[in-house]
Amino acid sequence: MSARDRILGRVREALAERKQEAHPGPFGGWRSEGEDTPAVDRFIQLFEAAGGEVVRFDDDAVAAAWVRDFVSKYDAVSMGRLARWPTAVGAESPELVLKSADPADSDVGVSLAYGAVAETGSLIMTPQDGRRAQLLPPVHVVWVEEKMIFPMLYQALSTLGKDLPSAVGLHSGPSKSADIGQILVKGVHGPGRLIAVLLADKKNST
Amino acid sequence: MSGGSTPGQYRNEAARTIREEPQVRDSVTKATLTFDAHRVEAFAQIDSERWRDWARDVKTHLLTHLDKYLEEAEAQLIANGAKVHWAETAEDALEILAGIVREHGIKSAVKAKSMLSEELRVNPHLEKLGVDVRETDLGEYILQLLGEPPSHIVGPAIHKSLEDCRELFHERLGTPVNAEPDELAAAAREALRKDFLAADLGISGGNFMAADTGTIALIENEGNIRLSTSLPRVHVAFVGIEKLVPTLTDVAGFVQLTSRAATGQPVGNYVSLIQGPKKADEPDGPEEVHVVLVDNGRTKLLADDEAWEALRCVRCGACLNICPVYRQTGGHAYGWTYSGPIGAIIAPGILGLEESMPLPHASSLCGACADVCPVRIPIPDLLVHWREKAVTAGLAPKSETLGLKAYSALAQRPKLFNTAGAIMRRAPLELGGRALPILSGWVLERAAPEPSAKSFMQMWEEGIV
Secondary structure (H helix, E strand, C coil): CCHHHHHHHHHHHHHCCCCCCCCCCCCCCCCCCCCCCCHHHHHHHHHHHCCCEEEEECCHHHHHHHHHHHHHCCCCEEECCHHHCCHHHCCCCHHHHHHECCHHHCCEEEEECCEEECCCCEEEECHHHCHHHHHCCCEEEEEEEHHHEECCHHHHHHHHHHHCCCEEEEECCCCEECCCCCCCEECCCCCCEEEEEEECCCCCCC | CCCCCCHHHHHHHHHHHHHHCHHHHHHHHHHHHHHHHHHHHHHHCCCHHHHHHHHHHHHHHHHHCHHHHHHHHHHHHHHCCCEEEEECCHHHHHHHHHHHHHHHCCCEEEECCCHHHHHHCHHHHHHHCCCEEEECCHHHHHHHHHCCCCCCCCCCCCCCCHHHHHHHHHHHHCCCCCCCHHHHHHHHHHHHHHHHHHCCEEEECCCEEECCCCEEEEEECCCHHHHHCCCCCEEEEEEEHHHEECCHHHHHHHHHHHHHHHCCCCCCCEEEEECCCCCCCCCCCCCEEEEEEECCCHHHHHHCCCHHHHHHCCCCCHHHHHCCCHHHHCCHHHCCCCCHHHHHHHHHHHCCHHHHCCHHHCCCCCCHHHHHCCCCCCHHHHHHHHHHHHHHCCCCCHHHHHHHHHHHHHHCCHHHHHHHHHHHHHCCHHHHHHHCCCHHHHHHHCCCCCCCCCCHHHHHHCCCC
């Protein structure tokens, strides 16, 4: 008999006389706070409260120009695979190509989020973009489409659940720790600055 | 060095800590009060009663269907490309790890904070195998440099002050003697970054595991878990069999409730949801993911008609933060991995009842732990449960049994009771007690107040009370 069978056997023996309880149903639907706030506002509120920074743009081209300008201040830049979108960011521009570096050696990383979650203030990072660019540079700039902001975490996870990649990371603020004398420090292992670049939902804007 | 004791030495270790390391009580009390204030605030923002009911019910459902969900999780993980191992004991888990280390020729490992890996004693085993293992959580890193075990489930180094860290980092990393916390963290980041980039094995625990998707969920604030599970080519996750939840959408509830209960955050800064090794369309990530499902006494707890409720635990540390007994000493005095109220009720399952004594007595039964537990574990009831079991098993100390018998004989004879009381009030306990076999332990650890000159009965008759 294998360890697996012995463990399962002990579990079944332990449960033989135990009354089975039903699952209480899905989590959520009873939140008291923030229910009436639009998802994007709630996301910004929580993300900023956790130390994240937010810039919002109605126009993709303006957003791309902002990002290009922002990263050009640094010496080494790593662009996530999907982060070249929108192409207007000009990842192939000669200036940025010159600065292109491995994430381990970069000052700033640029990624595209799958989406975001309002109730937790989280960016949803998927690995197709490259995990190292999301984690190694001290500054992380993340594109997010406002139409992909889910009000609640379980909604985001059940949407993702249909086609899950190897790992999903929820990033809800800059890396921090209070392990040294209970004093908050930023940028311990992950990026010390996390900037969400929000792109307006064109369908809703007039 | 502290931390090398066993639960059996709890009373002496607790007394020693308070006597010889008073700064531990200061640091631990300060940190736990802060943690708890954050929890209170975070719970006030939600319908916390409802969240807690929901979480209790999901875990109860899970535990009463554990065999089915374990099989489902295993099948799903295999479908995701992960490798699943089953470990009945700590030795089995370590043997599985040794097999992976040999197969891949592992030279160096980075470790994300995991209480289960502490329970299994993974680090000394890896060192024996010749693997250079590095704790990467900042608190755990500090403790690894000091050679100490964690003192708290969530904040392993809460018993260390800023001054302690300054001294340590100055000595080991060459930072200035009065470096600010930012400088200290930057020095640790630089040192550990090299380890992250060089390691060929990443080791983690698992806060939750969704059976329907085979997802391992990990909550943290620093990013070291994301790095440990993303950079090395092999990832090994040790997961207790009670960590399962039925679905990934259940995980959505649990990561939020746990974060609020632990640190008062809406959710930890980073949540990793890991399904398996990297896929073809992904540029990086581990090539192999191993999940080790660990029993190590958990089925023993499950078989106990009362104590099985302790398996709902999400390891948030809220019961430690609120506990007036834990706050006096921090975790080391308890003599094993899980300290505080929750540790005392799971110890008999994992260590055995005899080895766990007297931890179920390390409580005043004030009930604060049950009030804060996010999954409503009746901790005080279970402490009493283990105390009763210990008496039945003949594990209660002889002195306690004899003492209670003597008291019972006295209490049934009013005249003798009064005489004994009069003697006790006049006896020079502080001095005389040290010479006595049972009392000496008591008076050496405590400063007793002066006894009253009159008995309660006398004062009652004289109208004083």
